[in-house]
Amino acid sequence: MTVSNFGEFADPARCYPTLGIELEMAVIDRAGRSACVDGHYFDELAALKRMVGPVSTQYGDGRAVGVTTADGVNGIDNAFNLLESALAPETAGPETLRNLSDRMNRDLASVLKALQESGDLTVTSLAQHPTVGIGEEWYRKARAPKSIYRYLVEQRGWTHAIGVDAKAQNGPTTGLTADTAVDALNMLLAASPAFIALFANSPFESGRRAATKETRMTLWPRMVATSRVAADRDRVGLPPRPFNSIGDYVQWMFAEGTVMQAIPAHNGGYKDNGALYVAGSDRLTVGRFFGGGPWPASPVGGGAEIMITPRPGHFTFLQWSNFLDFRLRFNFEPDRPTTESLRRAFQTPDAFNEIFASWANNLYVENRCAGATFVDDDLSEQAPGDVAASAMVSVAALQAGLVAAAPASCRLFLEKWPWQTIRELREVAIRDALSGDQAAILRRFVADVLRIAGDHVPTRDQWALAYPNWVLDTGLTGADRAIAQADRLRLEGPDGLERLASLRVARVPPDPPTSTRRLDRQ
Numbered sequence: 001m002t003v004s005n006f007g008e009f010a011d012p013a014r015c016y017p018t019l020g021i022e023l024e025m026a027v028i029d030r031a032g033r034s035a036c037v038d039g040h041y042f043d044e045l046a047a048l049k050r051m052v053g054p055v056s057t058q059y060g061d062g063r064a065v066g067v068t069t070a071d072g073v074n075g076i077d078n079a080f081n082l083l084e085s086a087l088a089p090e091t092a093g094p095e096t097l098r099n100l101s102d103r104m105n106r107d108l109a110s111v112l113k114a115l116q117e118s119g120d121l122t123v124t125s126l127a128q129h130p131t132v133g134i135g136e137e138w139y140r141k142a143r144a145p146k147s148i149y150r151y152l153v154e155q156r157g158w159t160h161a162i163g164v165d166a167k168a169q170n171g172p173t174t175g176l177t178a179d180t181a182v183d184a185l186n187m188l189l190a191a192s193p194a195f196i197a198l199f200a201n202s203p204f205e206s207g208r209r210a211a212t213k214e215t216r217m218t219l220w221p222r223m224v225a226t227s228r229v230a231a232d233r234d235r236v237g238l239p240p241r242p243f244n245s246i247g248d249y250v251q252w253m254f255a256e257g258t259v260m261q262a263i264p265a266h267n268g269g270y271k272d273n274g275a276l277y278v279a280g281s282d283r284l285t286v287g288r289f290f291g292g293g294p295w296p297a298s299p300v301g302g303g304a305e306i307m308i309t310p311r312p313g314h315f316t317f318l319q320w321s322n323f324l325d326f327r328l329r330f331n332f333e334p335d336r337p338t339t340e341s342l343r344r345a346f347q348t349p350d351a352f353n354e355i356f357a358s359w360a361n362n363l364y365v366e367n368r369c370a371g372a373t374f375v376d377d378d379l380s381e382q383a384p385g386d387v388a389a390s391a392m393v394s395v396a397a398l399q400a401g402l403v404a405a406a407p408a409s410c411r412l413f414l415e416k417w418p419w420q421t422i423r424e425l426r427e428v429a430i431r432d433a434l435s436g437d438q439a440a441i442l443r444r445f446v447a448d449v450l451r452i453a454g455d456h457v458p459t460r461d462q463w464a465l466a467y468p469n470w471v472l473d474t475g476l477t478g479a480d481r482a483i484a485q486a487d488r489l490r491l492e493g494p495d496g497l498e499r500l501a502s503l504r505v506a507r508v509p510p511d512p513p514t515s516t517r518r519l520d521r522q
Contacts, residue, residue, distance in 0.1 A: 016092055016093065016094070016096035016097055016400060017092055017096075017174055017175035017176070017400065017403065017404075018089040018090060018091065018092050018096070018174075018175035018364070019089060019090045019096050019097060019100050019172065019173070019174060019175070019396055019400060020072075020086075020087055020088060020089035020090065020100075020172070020173040020364070021085070021086070021087045021100065021104060021170070021171065021172050021173065021396060022084060022085070022086045022087075022169075022171040022172075022173065022366070023084070023085045023087075023104065023107075023108075023170055023171070023372065023392070024077050024082055024083065024084050024167075024168035024169050024170075024171070024372055025082070025083040025084075025085070025108075025111065025123040025168055025372065025374075025506065026081065026082060026123060026124050026126060026127075026128065026129045026166035026167075026168045026372075026501075027080075027081050027082070027083060027115065027121055027122075027123060027166065028121065028122060028123070028124045028129070028498075028501050028502065028505075029119075029120065029121055029122075030120055030121075030122070030502060031498060031499075031502060032124070032497075032498035032499055032500065032501035032502030032503075033131070033498050033501075034081045034129045034131070034132045034165070034166055035081060035119070035121050036079070036080035036081045036141065036142055037076070037080050037081075037083065037115070037118070037119075037121070038063075038064075038080070038118070038119075039063065039064040040118040040119065041114055041115060041118040041119070041121070042057060042064035042065075042066070042067055042114075043064070043118070044113075044114040044117045044118045045067055045074055045110060045111065045114035046067045048110045048113060048114055049067060049069045049071075049074070049110065052069070052071070053069055053070050053071075054069065054070070055067055055068070055069050056068050058073075058075065060144065060145035060146065061145035063145060065144065065145065070088070071087060071088060071103065071107070072085065072086050072087040072088045072107075073085075073086045074086075074107070074110075074111065076144050077144070078143065078144055078146075078149065078160070078163050078164060079142040079143050079144055079163075079164040079166070080141075080142050080143075080144065081129070081132070081142050081164070081166045082164075082166045082167070082168060083111060083123070085104075085107050085108075085111065087100070087103055087104065087107060089173065089175065089364070090103070092175065094458075097393065097396065097397055097400065097457075097461050097464055098461065098512060100393060100396060101389075101390075101392070101393040101464065101509075101512060104392050104393060105392070105508050105509055108123075108374075108392070108506065108508050109508045111123070112506070112508070122505050122506070123374070123505070123506040124501040124502070124504055124505060124506065125201075125373070125374040125375070125376035125378075125379075125478065125504040125505065125506045125507075126168075126201060126202060126204075126478070126482060126500075126501060126504055127167065127168045127169070127199075127200075127201035127202040127214075127216050127371035127372045127373065127478065128165060128166060128167045128168065128201075128202035128204070128205065128215060128216045128371075129165050129166040129501065130204030130205065130207070130497035130498070130500060130501055131204075131206065131207040131494045131497050131498050131501075132164070132165035132166060132206070133165070133206050133207075134159075134161040134162055134164065134165065134206075136161070138164065139160075139161040139164055142164045143160070143161075143164060147262075147274065147275065147276045147300055147301075148261075148262065148276065150300055150301060151261075151262040151276055151278070151300040154300075154301075155228075155262070155278060155300065156227055156228060156229065156232075156261075157226050157227050157228040157229075158223050158224055158226060158227055158232075159222065159223050159225065159226045160223060162219060162222050162223050163219050163223060165205070165206075167202065167216040167219050168216070168371070168372035169216070169367075169368060169369075169370060169371060169372055170199065170367070170370045170371065170372045170373060170392065170395045171366060171367045171368060171370070171395075172367045172370075172395050172396035172399045172400075173329065173364045173365065173366050173367070174364055174365050174396070174399050174400055174403045175363070175364050176328075176363045176364055176365055176403070177363065178246065178353070178356040178357040178360055178363060179357065180403075180406065180407055181246055181328060181356070181363055181365070182243050182244070182245055182246055182248075182249065183406040183407050183410045184365055184402075184403045184406040185243060185249070185326060185327075185328060185365055186242040186243060186406070186410050186414070187402050187403070187405065187406035187409065187410040187413065188325075188326040188365060188367070188399065188402055188403070188406075189238060189239070189242070189324065189325060189326050190242070190410070190413060190414060190417065190419075190422050191402055191413075191449045192238065192325040192326065192369050192422070192426055192429075193422060193425040193426045193428070193429040193442065193445060193446070194398075194429075194445060194446040194449035194450070195325070195367065195369050195370045195395070195398070195399075196214050196217055196325075196369050196370070196371075196426060196429040196430055196433075197214075197428075197429035197433045197434050197442060197446055197477070198370075198398075198434075198446065198468045198471050198472065198477065199214075199370040199371045199372075199373050199395060199468075199477070199478070200213045200214040200371055200429070200430075200433035200434075200477045200478065200479040200480075201214070201216075201371040201372065201373050201477065201478030201479050201482070202214055202215045202216040202217075202371055202479065203215065203479040203480075203482055203483050204482070204486075204497050204500075207493055207494035207497055208493070208497075209483070209486075211431070212430050212431045213430070213431065213432060213433040213477065213479035213480070213483075214371055214429065214430045214433065214479065216371055217369065217371075217430045218430065220236040220237065220323040221233070221236055221237070224236060224323070228282075229258070229259045230257070231255070231257045231258040231259065232258075235253070235258075235321070235322040235323060235324070236322075236323040236324070237323075237324065237325060237426070238324065238325060238419075238422070238423055238426060239252060239324060241419055242414065242419065245350065245352075245353050246328070246352050246353050246356045247345070247349040247350045247351065247352035247353045248349065249328060250345075250349060250352045251349040251352075253321055253322050254285060254286040254287055254318075254321065254346075255285075256285060256287075257285075258285055258286070258321070259282065259283055259284065259285065260279065260280075260284050260285060260286045260289055260318065260321075261318060261320075261321055262276040262277060262278050262300050263276060263277060263279060263297075263308070263314050263317055263318065264276055264277070264313075264314075264317065265277060265297075265306060265308055266311065266313065275299055275300070276299070276300045277297035277298060277299050277300065277306065277308060278297060278298050278300065279295040279296070279297040279308050280295045280296065280297070286315075286318055286321075286346070287346035287347075289310055289314070290310045290314075290315070290339065290342050290343045290346050291343055291346060291347075292310075293308070293309050293310045294307040294308060294309040295307065295308050295309075295310075310339055310342075310343075311339060312332065312335075312336070312337055312338065312339055312342060315337075315342055316330070316331060316332065323368070324368070325367075325368055325369035325426075326365055326366065326367055326368060326369070327365070327366055327368065328363065328364075328365060328366075329362075329363075329364050329365070329366050330356070330360050330362060330363045330364075331360070331361055331362040332359045332360055332361060333359045333361050336358070336359040337355045337358075337359050341355060342355070365399075365403065367395065367399055370395045371478065373391050373392070373395075373467070373478050374391065374392060374506035374507065375388045375391050375392070375506065375507045375508070375509045375510075376503075376504045376505060376506060376507060377503070377504075377505070377507070378481050378482075378485055378503075378504060379391065379478075379481065380507070382476065382481070383467075383470055383476075384466070384470070385510055385513065386463050386466040386512075386513045387466045387467050387470045388467075388509055388510055389463065389466070389509050389510045389511065389512045389513060390463055390464045390465065390466040390467040390509075390512070391467045391509055392509055393464050393509075394464055394465055394466070394467040394468050396464075397453070397457055397461065397464035397465055398449075398450070398453050398465060398468055400453075400456075400457070401452070401453030401454065401455070401456040401457040401465075402449070402452060402453050402456075404456040405452045405453065405455065405456045409452050413448070413452065416448070417445060417448070425438075425441070425442055425445055428442050429442060433475075433477045433479055433480060434446070434471070434472065434475045434477060434480075435475060435480065439475075443472065446472055447472060450465065450468060450469060450472060453465065463512050463513050464512070482500065482504060485500060485503065485504070486500050489503075
């Protein structure tokens, strides 16, 4: 799908690329305590989804972990207290954004109803549960039964437990073409401080006020800090510089000094529950893996050694091997690329550019830095209706506008905002959102990002940017509103913050307005 300018005179059939979403939700009981779903929840959700079309249920270690429909997958992320709705991409066209918004709203309604029916549970609007600690007992109870987590903890040395306090993101996925992919990736990475600040919504942790307003974004550095692979610590957040090409991106992800993650024997996704194997030595790079083989491989968790021959599916599987704020995701045409072409590409990384141009049939960029923000009673009381209507879908609208702008705007944006400045503003955004000592420069930065995106979102869809524009104008991020409510009601400590979580229950957004009012930002 070719990404066109979103202006009013663009070909209407090409106004948007494909848009999808991975939306995470922190589950609570009615007292505001973090709660784990069980098979009853998935039964209730399957019954609701079956009213629309066929449903299949997925299991892990004998437990239901998700339901799949034509609309997407409703499952869990890393633990049973964190739900994830991964909606299939919306077909490209002039109604893509509005259709995605409608689907998000319907999906949230079904999730909330299934939670209520299965155990009087619900979803908090906070992007991280404010009281859950990381004790071993809770970790064993809550962790999803996925092989990759056992590998990361037991063999890679990651502190995966730091992530089972229901850290929730709003992760839009935006379709790309090979010739626009790197500009789009660089543009979004450069804009990450704006996404972090505007959607900051996790100012509490382990029963107390945290030192940051988007504490969720401190997850990945802390998780990999204990890794036995030093290079893991350099592959979170922002890369050291913008990327020059897809080949440059792949080369950086799998550079010398990195160590290949565990892989399946044949095919599979990295969060599936199939067997995973550690191939070769504990210092094998992906490039060397494709340059040789078959390789001896030991199963994660113990068992008989097997031999694994490198396959193209292994390259596709390993695409998750970084934790950047935005990363490229992809699939290829059947039987392409060949193992031999991948072997040659690792010797000459520019060859990856041709591989992606020729064979990528589902290339998109994934957002990993926007905190989940939902409509709650507090937002409904403080903000106009169009702000509430856009709260969930606005991340996708902002991302789509920047993707469309990237080919013409990325270089100019990086000339105005150098990479080191962006890196510093990112830390400011995590710590302070839109307030603090450096609020003025961050607000100018965010205003630039919103202006660029707004110029590439059609007038008919400007409503979808109402939430981030309102946040910039008022400074009322989800984090700031939560802090104000806690202070106003004197909610402190674990009991008080659980009460706060129960007061900030996620609601289904109102319908989008029909107005085509332009949201100009000079």
